[in-house]
Amino acid sequence: MNEIVHRPLGDVTPASDGSDMARRIRQHDWATTPLGPQDGWPLSLVTLVGVITGSNQPMFVAWGADRTLIYNDAYAGILAQKHPAALGQPLLEVWDEIRDDLLPIVERVCDGHAVQMDDIDFIIERNGYKEEAHFAFSYTPVRDGAGGIGGFFCVCQEITSQVLAERRLRQSETRLQGILDGMGEAFGLLDRDFCILTFNQAALQIESRPLNEILGRSHWEVYPGSENSEIGRLLRRAMSMREPIALEHRYSWQDGTARWLETRAYPVPEGLAVFWRDVTRRKNDEAERHMTENALRESEARFRLMADAVPQIVWITDPEGRTEFFNKQWSDYTGAVYEPTTAADIAASFVHPDDAVATLDAFNEARATGGTFQVEHRIRSKAGDYRWFLVRGVPYRDPRTGQIARWFGASVDIHDRRQAEAELRASEERLRELNESLEAQVAERTAERDRMWETSPDLMLVIDFEGVFRRVNPAWTMVLGYAPEELIGHHVNEFVVPDDHDETVEAYEFAAQGGSPRLINRYRHKDGSLRWVSWTAAPAGDLTYATGRDITSEKDRQTELDSAQEQLRQSQKMEAMGQLTGGVAHDFNNLLTPIIASLDMLQRRGVGGERERRLMDGALQSAERAKVLVQRLLAFARRQPLQPGPVDVKRLVTDMAGLIASTSGPRVEVRVDLPDDMPPALADANQLEMALLNLAVNARDAMPDGGLLSISAARDSVREPRHPAKLRLGHYVRLSVRDTGTGMDQATLARAVEPFFSTKGIGRGTGLGLSMVHGLASQLGGGLTISSRPGAGTTVDLWLPISAGAIFEEGRSHRPASVAQAVGTVLLVDDEDIVRMSTADMLTDLGYEITEARSAEEAMRLVEEGFRPDLVVTDHLMPGLSGVDLARSFRARLPGLPVLIVSGYAEMDGVAPGIARLSKPFRASELAKSLADLRSSSPA
Incomplete structure (x- = not known):
C-alpha cells in the first residue's frame, strides 16, 4: 500500500523556500492531475520536491504512471518557453518532439535501473524553433511506500555550450591543421625544450626522412650542427626573450645538398612556431615574385572595384554562413557598416520577419545538399522600408577535398519586377523563347495560337486570296451560329450581306498584294439576323489571317444615339416653331377680331345688294378659315387654350x-x-x-x-x-x-x-x-x-x-344667343383700339351701354371714382396689369361683378377656372352667348 502522508498543503514544500518554483508548486491545482491534492502525496515525493526546490542544480521529478513533471527554477531555464505550462504535465508530452529518444531511457529507469549519461544530444523545440541541445544527466528510480517504482529523480546539466565550444575547438584545430597543410611554406612547432611537436605537409616534402624519425626529437638532434649555428642562437634568443625572429640562412643536409632557407620563429604558449621555406631561387625569381604580388594586389583591387561597381549586393560567406565580404552596395542600401556576422544575424536584423525562416531554411538546405542557394526575400533599407531581392549563392569547393570552402552570391533588387510581374509575364515568356531553339519557339507559338484560336471570343479565320474559308475558330459558332464545316470551303460572300460584297472583295485582294486591310462589314447570322464585324487582317504566304470583333451592340448604341440626337433636333425645331406660332397667333387673332366682327355685323344688318352680300359671305368664310388655321397652329404648338x-x-x-x-x-x-x-x-x-x-x-x-x-x-x-x-x-x-x-x-x-x-x-x-x-x-x-x-x-x-368626372348631361347648345337685349352697362377694356372699337359695336348692337378703357389701370380709376358697371369685358394680356389682375381687383372691391376675359394670345396661364373666357376672334353670337352664360351664372 502506498505511503500516504497527511499534512497541510503549505507543508509539502518548505514555507521558508522563496523560490519561484516553490511558490508555483504550492499554488498549482494538483487536484486536476493524476497526482491528486498535495496533502495526499507520498513522503518520498514530498521529500524529493523539497530537495529540488532548494537546489540550484537543474532537477526534476517524474512521478506516477503518467510521469507527471515537477521541476525547480534551474530546470525552468532549460524548458524556456515550455515553462510554466510544463508544470504538472506528463514528461513525454512536454518533450513530445524527443519522445522516441526519451522513451527507452524512461522505461529502463522505471524498471528500477539507474541511468547516467555524460552527453546525449537532442533536437528540441523550446524557443519557437528547432535547435540542437546536449545534456549530462542521471536518472534515479525512486520507490514509493509499497516498494514499487513510484517515479524517478533526475539531476541534469545542459552542456550544449561546452559541446559546441569543444566542437568549434576541434573544428578550429582541424581548420588550423588544414590551413597549415595548405600553406606553401614549411611549418614546425617546437616545445620549450626545442623538441619537434609537429610538421606540416610542406615541411615533410622538404624532408626526406619519415615523420617518426623527426617528431619528439630535439631540433639539434634532427639537424646536427644547428645548435651552435646562427639559426640555433636566434632560436634560443626567441625562446628566451619571447620575441619573434626572422633569418635567411644556408643549411647543408646530410645528403650533401645545400639550400637557402628563410626561417621565421614566433613565440607561442607551447614554445616556438617556426616557418621556413626554400628561397634558393628567390634572388633569381625576385622580379617575378614582385610581379606576382603586384598582380595579386591589382587583382584584388580590381575585384573590389568590380564588386563595388556592380549595382547588386555581392557577398561571400564561409561554409557555415559567416560573412567574409560585402560590397559597397550593401552599406549604401542598408546603411550598415560591414562587419563579420552570420546568416542568422542578417536574417534577424535586415530580412523581413515573414521571410526570415524561409531564408534560413533555404540556406540550410543548400548547405546540406551542396546545391545552389536561391530565395526571394525582402531586405530593409536604411530608410526603413522593404524591397524584394532575388538572392542566389553558389558553392565554391576546395579542389583538393571537394568540400565547400565558400559561398559566392549576389542579391538582386527585383522589387519593381515583382510589382510589374503581371505586365512583364508576356515579355518574360518571349525572352525565354528567344533562348530556346527555333523548334521550341515554333512549337510554343503554335500552341499559344491554338489556345487563342480555341478560346478567343473574337472571330478568327484563315482565308485564301480568292475569298474561300480555309479555317475558322469556334467563336464563329458562338457569334454567327455556323459550325466550322458549314463555312470551310465556302466563299466569304455567301455569308456577307450583298451591299458589302464589293468592299469585302477589295479587302482580300488588298491582302493578296501584301497589304494589311481593315474592314467593317455585315454578316448574316444563321438565324437571319445581321451582325456588324470589325476586321483586322494580315497576309502570310498565300493565305490571309484575320481577326474580327462583333461590334453589333456598339453599332446599335450609335444608332440609338443618332436617333436621340435627331429627336432632340426635332424637339428643338418644334419648340421654336411653337413659340413663333404662339406669338403669331396673338397678333393674327387681334387682326381677325375686327374683320370678323365687322363682316358679321354687316351681314346681320343685311347691308348691300345680293352681290355685296356674296362678297361679304366669301370674306367671312375666308376669315373663318383663317381662324381655323390659327386654331390648328395653336393646337400644333400645344398653346391652344x-x-x-x-x-x-x-x-x-x-x-x-x-x-x-x-x-x-x-x-x-x-x-x-x-x-x-x-x-x-x-x-x-x-x-x-x-x-x-x-x-x-x-x-x-x-x-x-x-x-x-x-x-x-x-x-x-x-x-x-x-x-x-x-x-x-x-x-x-x-x-x-x-x-x-x-x-x-x-x-x-x-x-x-x-x-x-x-x-x-x-x-x-x-x-x-x-x-x-x-x-x-x-x-x-x-x-x-x-x-x-x-x-x-x-x-x-x-x-x-379616361376622365374621373361625370359627363355634363345638358348637352351643348349651338344656337346663337339673342342679340337684341339691353342688359345694362359694360366696362370694355382693351389696349388695341381697332379691337376695342369692333367689340364696342357688337356690345352696342346687343343693347349694352358701353364705357371704354385703354388699360386695366384706367378701368380701376373709373371704378375708384364711383363708376359701377354691370359687366366687365377685358383683354387678357395688356401692358401693365393683365385682365386676370383686373378681375381679381374687381372681385375684392365689387364682389359678384361678372368679368369676361377675351384673349387672342395662345397662353391663358394664371386664369382661374372660375373666370369666364372667350378666345379671339369671335362673332357677335359667340360674345352674346358668353355674356348670357356669365350673367346666368352670377349671383342675382
Whole structure:
C-alpha cells in the first residue's frame, strides 16, 4: 500500500523556500492531475520536491504512471518557453518532439535501473524553433511506500555550450591543421625544450626522412650542427626573450645538398612556431615574385572595384554562413557598416520577419545538399522600408577535398519586377523563347495560337486570296451560329450581306498584294439576323489571317444615339416653331377680331345688294378659315387654350356622324362602331370635334376613288413604359379613324405630324391637320399613333386619358344667343383700339351701354371714382396689369361683378377656372352667348 502522508498543503514544500518554483508548486491545482491534492502525496515525493526546490542544480521529478513533471527554477531555464505550462504535465508530452529518444531511457529507469549519461544530444523545440541541445544527466528510480517504482529523480546539466565550444575547438584545430597543410611554406612547432611537436605537409616534402624519425626529437638532434649555428642562437634568443625572429640562412643536409632557407620563429604558449621555406631561387625569381604580388594586389583591387561597381549586393560567406565580404552596395542600401556576422544575424536584423525562416531554411538546405542557394526575400533599407531581392549563392569547393570552402552570391533588387510581374509575364515568356531553339519557339507559338484560336471570343479565320474559308475558330459558332464545316470551303460572300460584297472583295485582294486591310462589314447570322464585324487582317504566304470583333451592340448604341440626337433636333425645331406660332397667333387673332366682327355685323344688318352680300359671305368664310388655321397652329404648338372636362366620346362621334358623312362625300362609306359602356374621356369637346373632322378630311383625301372610313373607340391600358406614343402608364380611351386609302410609306409616315408637311399638293392643304391633332392629344396628356402601308390604308389612333368626372348631361347648345337685349352697362377694356372699337359695336348692337378703357389701370380709376358697371369685358394680356389682375381687383372691391376675359394670345396661364373666357376672334353670337352664360351664372 502506498505511503500516504497527511499534512497541510503549505507543508509539502518548505514555507521558508522563496523560490519561484516553490511558490508555483504550492499554488498549482494538483487536484486536476493524476497526482491528486498535495496533502495526499507520498513522503518520498514530498521529500524529493523539497530537495529540488532548494537546489540550484537543474532537477526534476517524474512521478506516477503518467510521469507527471515537477521541476525547480534551474530546470525552468532549460524548458524556456515550455515553462510554466510544463508544470504538472506528463514528461513525454512536454518533450513530445524527443519522445522516441526519451522513451527507452524512461522505461529502463522505471524498471528500477539507474541511468547516467555524460552527453546525449537532442533536437528540441523550446524557443519557437528547432535547435540542437546536449545534456549530462542521471536518472534515479525512486520507490514509493509499497516498494514499487513510484517515479524517478533526475539531476541534469545542459552542456550544449561546452559541446559546441569543444566542437568549434576541434573544428578550429582541424581548420588550423588544414590551413597549415595548405600553406606553401614549411611549418614546425617546437616545445620549450626545442623538441619537434609537429610538421606540416610542406615541411615533410622538404624532408626526406619519415615523420617518426623527426617528431619528439630535439631540433639539434634532427639537424646536427644547428645548435651552435646562427639559426640555433636566434632560436634560443626567441625562446628566451619571447620575441619573434626572422633569418635567411644556408643549411647543408646530410645528403650533401645545400639550400637557402628563410626561417621565421614566433613565440607561442607551447614554445616556438617556426616557418621556413626554400628561397634558393628567390634572388633569381625576385622580379617575378614582385610581379606576382603586384598582380595579386591589382587583382584584388580590381575585384573590389568590380564588386563595388556592380549595382547588386555581392557577398561571400564561409561554409557555415559567416560573412567574409560585402560590397559597397550593401552599406549604401542598408546603411550598415560591414562587419563579420552570420546568416542568422542578417536574417534577424535586415530580412523581413515573414521571410526570415524561409531564408534560413533555404540556406540550410543548400548547405546540406551542396546545391545552389536561391530565395526571394525582402531586405530593409536604411530608410526603413522593404524591397524584394532575388538572392542566389553558389558553392565554391576546395579542389583538393571537394568540400565547400565558400559561398559566392549576389542579391538582386527585383522589387519593381515583382510589382510589374503581371505586365512583364508576356515579355518574360518571349525572352525565354528567344533562348530556346527555333523548334521550341515554333512549337510554343503554335500552341499559344491554338489556345487563342480555341478560346478567343473574337472571330478568327484563315482565308485564301480568292475569298474561300480555309479555317475558322469556334467563336464563329458562338457569334454567327455556323459550325466550322458549314463555312470551310465556302466563299466569304455567301455569308456577307450583298451591299458589302464589293468592299469585302477589295479587302482580300488588298491582302493578296501584301497589304494589311481593315474592314467593317455585315454578316448574316444563321438565324437571319445581321451582325456588324470589325476586321483586322494580315497576309502570310498565300493565305490571309484575320481577326474580327462583333461590334453589333456598339453599332446599335450609335444608332440609338443618332436617333436621340435627331429627336432632340426635332424637339428643338418644334419648340421654336411653337413659340413663333404662339406669338403669331396673338397678333393674327387681334387682326381677325375686327374683320370678323365687322363682316358679321354687316351681314346681320343685311347691308348691300345680293352681290355685296356674296362678297361679304366669301370674306367671312375666308376669315373663318383663317381662324381655323390659327386654331390648328395653336393646337400644333400645344398653346391652344383648352377647357378639358369629361366628354362622352360615343355621343360626340354620333352627333358628328352626319357632318362627317356629308364632308366625306357620297363615294366614301362612313361606319361608326362605338360600344355602349365607353368611359368618359378627358378632352375639350370643341377641339376634339375639330380633330375628328380633320382626321375624316385626311381619310377622305387619301381615298380619291372612294372607300371605307371606319370610326371606332375602345378602352385600352398602357402597362409597359415602352409605348409608340410614349404614353404614361394608365387607362385611356382609344379613338380610331381607319381608311382604305393609298396609305403611306415609311419616309412619309416619319414626317406625317411635322407642321406644314403635306402630300396633297400646293393649295390643297396647310399641312397642319395631323399636327393639330397630335398637339391636342399631347396637351390633354394623351398621344397619337399612326400605322400605314402603301396600298393598305391608314389607321390613326387618338389616345385620350379616361376622365374621373361625370359627363355634363345638358348637352351643348349651338344656337346663337339673342342679340337684341339691353342688359345694362359694360366696362370694355382693351389696349388695341381697332379691337376695342369692333367689340364696342357688337356690345352696342346687343343693347349694352358701353364705357371704354385703354388699360386695366384706367378701368380701376373709373371704378375708384364711383363708376359701377354691370359687366366687365377685358383683354387678357395688356401692358401693365393683365385682365386676370383686373378681375381679381374687381372681385375684392365689387364682389359678384361678372368679368369676361377675351384673349387672342395662345397662353391663358394664371386664369382661374372660375373666370369666364372667350378666345379671339369671335362673332357677335359667340360674345352674346358668353355674356348670357356669365350673367346666368352670377349671383342675382
